[in-house]
Amino acid sequence: MKLLIAEDELSLQQSMVTYLEKDGNVCECASNYEEAIYKVSLYDYDVIILDINLITGSGLDVLKQLKKEKKKAGIIIISANNSLSDKLEGLDLGADDYITKPFHLAELNSRIKAVLRRGKFGGDESITFNEIRIDTRAKSAYIADKPMTLTRKEYDLLLFFVTNKNRVLSKEIIAEHLWGDNSDLADNFDFIYVHINNLRKKLTFEGAKYIKTAYGSGYKFTEE
């Protein structure tokens, strides 16, 4: 996949590049408005990650330019402003998703993959990992072509694991992905264990031992 990261904060930009390149993505960067406009008009990208507050201009203007040139790239807006009106404006202008700073890179990664999956980029709406196949349209998972019975949270969890395979995910990241702002409610993460253990049991039952514990309290979805 070819990605463009338009972000004026260089350390954040580089962190995103490091994380996203692990999946074999090609990441290009734009550090200001002019560079972003220049790159989007010259090249085609699969997904463009666009900060609204670019140092020399607004990311929303880059978005308008993209739509004017009828570029097919998927667009994810990053903003430090979590106001609803900004979000709606971005989505109205044709952005595919909206994410507020600070965000987890794993979360960004799964949003990028979700944008790519949506049919209009010619992507397949199913993800496969060895014998596991996830149909994101029907929101169902199959293991060796046998349908799995998963709860909604278990399905979300599996999808999150598969899109962030080979990466260590802390309980905090998982909880935030599944429950958003409410994840701070429970002081211990017992409820996460319950969901992860259930999913793990269901996978192990079919011989798919991919959910590994990392560093004692984190998780990693991997073949190794």
Next chain:
Amino acid sequence: MLKQASKTFFWASLLLMVISTFALYFYVSWLLKQEVEEELFSAEARIESALMAGKHPSSLAPIIEVVEVDHPQATFTKDTVIYDPSQNEMELFRELSTYKNINSKFYKISVRVLVVESNQILWAIILSYIVIIFLVFIFQFYLNKSYNKKLWYPFFHNLEQMKTFSLLSKKPIQFLDSEILEFSELNKEITLLTVKVKDDYENLKQYTEDVSHELQTPLAIIQAKIENIINDQTVTEVQFNQLTSIQKDIQRLTQLNKRLTLLTKLENQQFTHKENIDITAIIDQIIANFSEISSIALSLQKTNNIVVSMDPYLAEILCTNIISNAIKYNTNSEPITIVANEMAITVSNFGLKPIANPQHLFTRFYRETKEIKSTGLGLAIVKKICDLYGYHVSYKHVNDHHCFSIDFVTAPASNE
């Protein structure tokens, strides 16, 4: 104010009317008495000259009586009631009696005038005076009122403008010009003031946005870097635990930042959107969400659905905050009950001790205990949202339970 002015005018005029009527009455009656007396004296003089000329005027009782007397007495005037044969009744007369020595004979000359007539004149004058002054008064009253209304129109118009003034509207306040110097000066000052208030408000808003932006970007950088470190495969378990602990703190900071921004937005009254929201439906949804995270049993007992008109985003925050507060401070894993009755919801959770300082409960950053990690803003936000819509939120400690109630009946605006 015009009413007040009219009232003052009314009472002043009434007082003036009464006093002047009395004054007129006494003056005219005095005048009439003088007139009568003058008439009596002139009649008496005429009779005297007639007697001197040797003519004996015949008595014409009760108007004129001439009698010869032996001894003269002092002249006197008096009011007297005597029988008037022409009217066939007792009448009030004014009488002048003089004793004169004419041609060495003493005469008593009594002249009388019927007072009734002068009394009638007096009353006629007073009555016509009252009628005239009353008409003048009515006319003045309405003239004054309509004139005042016209004169004060710009003032009242501008007052209405000021009442509808909102920091949120982009339109500047439009004042009606007045020829009256004081009014136009007032307009000028108020325009200046509103412009300044608007500027300050914009600055504050900008500041909040800036702070929020400036804080969130470094947080995003820290968080992204931590994730990359974790995936570096060179960290130890101890380091991993420390890094995830930092992630937790970042999340707390993020929450704090979000809530502070929300509080500022609430204070700036930036939520103007309203929809009909079913509060009980929102609570049902929250219970479903929370039951996945928390092992504490949540139940909603409703007698009816509560539908209110408010911002849907705020409605969700309001319900989430009050329920998550109950979960956080619940002890012994006792079940939490939410009761929806008429237009109020009550959330109760188990807690042996009542809250020590209930008056601070809704103050930002007030925490009853340090044991529970929280932003300390949840209930402050609840209070602010309630204030925005005029709802009433209260706390009670009943049967070892903390009970928070929100009454969705809109109280009349308190800033009247």
